[in-house]
Amino acid sequence: MLGEFEYLLLTAAARLGEGAYGAAIRQEIEDATGRRCSIGALYTTLDRLETKGLVKTWMGEATPQRGGRAKRMVRVTAKGIGEAEAFYNAVTRVSRGVSWGATRKTARP
Amino acid sequence: MGGHAENGAPMNRMCWWLAHRLSRGLESGERDAVLGDIAEAGEAGGEALLDLLSLTIRRQAALWSTARTWLAPAGLIAPVGMLVGGWSSGRRGFNWLGWVIGQIHTLLSQGVFGESGMTPADNVVRLVGGVFLIAGWAVIGGFVLGSVLRRSAGIYAALACVVWWFAIVIPFGVPVRAIFRAPLWQTLFWLAVQAILIVIPFLWGVRRGTRVGFLGWSQMALVVSAMASLTLIMQVEDSRQTLAYALWGNGESLGWQMVWTPHVLPFFAILWEFAILSAAKEKNT
Numbered sequence: 252m253l254g255e256f257e258y259l260l261l262t263a264a265a266r267l268g269e270g271a272y273g274a275a276i277r278q279e280i281e282d283a284t285g286r287r288c289s290i291g292a293l294y295t296t297l298d299r300l301e302t303k304g305l306v307k308t309w310m311g312e313a314t315p316q317r318g319g320r321a322k323r324m325v326r327v328t329a330k331g332i333g334e335a336e337a338f339y340n341a342v343t344r345v346s347r348g349v350s351w352g353a354t355r356k357t358a359r360p
Numbered sequence: 361m362g363g364h365a366e367n368g369a370p371m372n373r374m375c376w377w378l379a380h381r382l383s384r385g386l387e388s389g390e391r392d393a394v395l396g397d398i399a400e401a402g403e404a405g406g407e408a409l410l411d412l413l414s415l416t417i418r419r420q421a422a423l424w425s426t427a428r429t430w431l432a433p434a435g436l437i438a439p440v441g442m443l444v445g446g447w448s449s450g451r452r453g454f455n456w457l458g459w460v461i462g463q464i465h466t467l468l469s470q471g472v473f474g475e476s477g478m479t480p481a482d483n484v485v486r487l488v489g490g491v492f493l494i495a496g497w498a499v500i501g502g503f504v505l506g507s508v509l510r511r512s513a514g515i516y517a518a519l520a521c522v523v524w525w526f527a528i529v530i531p532f533g534v535p536v537r538a539i540f541r542a543p544l545w546q547t548l549f550w551l552a553v554q555a556i557l558i559v560i561p562f563l564w565g566v567r568r569g570t571r572v573g574f575l576g577w578s579q580m581a582l583v584v585s586a587m588a589s590l591t592l593i594m595q596v597e598d599s600r601q602t603l604a605y606a607l608w609g610n611g612e613s614l615g616w617q618m619v620w621t622p623h624v625l626p627f628f629a630i631l632w633e634f635a636i637l638s639a640a641k642e643k644n645t
Contacts (some may be wrong), residue, residue, distance in 0.1 A: 274397040290394055290408075291415035310389050313396070320396030323389070 253338045258303075259284065261335040264298050264325045265305060272311060272322035273297075297325065305331030368404030375405035382409065385416035385511055423512045428640075432508045435636045436520060439501030439629075456490050459598065461553070478604050486601070489594045492559060496587055498558045499565035500633050506569020508640045517566045521559060523539040574641040584634050591626045 253261070256277070263279035264271040264313045273293060300306045311324040379398065392414065398408045423429050463486050469588040505520070506513040540546045575583065598619045616617070 267475065273393050274400045276403070278396065287407075290397060290411040293417055293475035294415055295393065295418050310393070313392075314400075314402050317396035318399040318480060320392045320399065321389070322396060 252341070253305075253334050256292065256296055257300060258335060258338045259348070260293070260300065261305065261327055261331055265327045265332070265335065271325040271327075273316075273325075274322070276325060294323075300331065303330075304328060305334055361506055368406050371398065371405045371408055373402060375409060377626060378409055379412055382412045382416050387419075387511070390419075414637055420512060420515075422455075423509075429509060429512050432505060432512075432516065435633065436501050436516075439497045439504075439633070449589035456494050456594070457553070457557070459594075460487060460490040460494065460557070463490060478601065482597070486597045487593070489590060489597065490624070493587075493590050493594055494557045495561040496590065498561035499568075500583070500587070502562040502565020502567075503569035503572075504565075504636055506566040507572070507574055507637060510570055510573075513566050513570050517563060520562070523642055524554075524559065575637065580634060580637060584630055587630045588627060591630070592620075595626075596620045 259280050260276060263283070264277045267275050267279060273290075276288070277288045277293050280293075295306060297306065301308055305328060307326045308327055309324050312320040313319045313321045379395060383395055386394065395413065398412070403411075460584055463483050467480070467483050467487065502517065509516060540549055596619070599619045602621075603619050
């Protein structure tokens with residue numbers, strides 16, 4: 252089973268498709284969660300996912316706005332898609348019948 | 361978003377300098393990707409540096425969880441044994457530091473005993489050979505360490521230098537009273553010999569090992585042959601000198617007799633380093 256951050260990273264990479272690389276994935280995660288995503292967390296998680304065979308990474312081209320430095324490109328593998336789907340289905344199933352808006356109103360402080 | 365420049369001062373030249381220093385703890389590909397991400401995202405300087413520090417620490421910590429990092433000092437056993445064993449135990453055959461000091465002393469103060477059959481050229485050959493042998497061992501030790509460890513080699517190199525100075529050099533200092541009378545000069549001379557013959561070549565070796573990685577088989581064979589030949593020549597010279605002075609004490613002269621008292625340990629030590637480099641190379645290919 253994936254961790255929450257692993258799922259976020261896989262989803263961001265899948266959404267970006269061909270344009271998935273470190274900085275873009277980070278931006279995508281930050282936009283979606285409204286929280287800061289540290290470079291350390293991103294790259295160590297990326298390594299973990301690659302070790303598990305859920306993503307494939309390679310060094311891409313360099314661009315001037317990156318000071319001529321190469322990008323670490325990311326592609327989600329078939330196994331990664333399967334794991335992300337399983338995580339999404341589990342979250343959907345466990346959330347069925349729960350309305351967080353209604354629950355908040357009845358929750359004790 | 362959180363780390364971008366609107367939340368703090370942007371990366372300036374000082375921040376970039378620090379970022380480059382910190383990123384040395386990362387693999388070259390990852391270093392490029394991370395520094396590029398920072399440049400592209402227009403990170404705030406402080407947060408970018410903290411991020412980079414955190415990633416470097418994680419990577420270094422991960423390195424120390426591998427057996428290779430803990431076993432790497434095995435690559436230092438042979439060079440340290442070769443450089444220290446002789447002078448701390450007083451054994452002949454690989455006491456090259458004491459040997460070099462002795463040659464300097466002979467050349468500087470008492471001169472060469474011509475009656476023994478030895479010439480100043482013999483002393484110069486021994487001095488140069490001894491210097492190359494010691495520096496060669498230091499370079500090989502550093503190279504093996506840098507080659508096997510790469511990113512964590514710096515920590516070991518610093519540790520090795522500290523141990524060298526405080527645990528080995530100071531307690532086992534070779535007496536240099538014959539060359540300098542003042543204790544200050546004796547100490548400075550001893551430290552200078554250590555720095556020039558051991559510490560600087562060792563650190564250079566670490567740097568080369570980190571950058572070059574692994575030697576090809578032909579290069580390794582060349583290094584092993586060179587060290588073995590030099591060791592053999594120096595052992596022959598050591599035996600010749602010992603015999604010459606022994607004969608001279610009895611009123612005889614050595615002439616051009618060629619003698620060799622074999623000491624096999626240095627040759628095993630060379631093979632040990634070769635084996636470690638080969639094993640690390642095989643594992644990486």
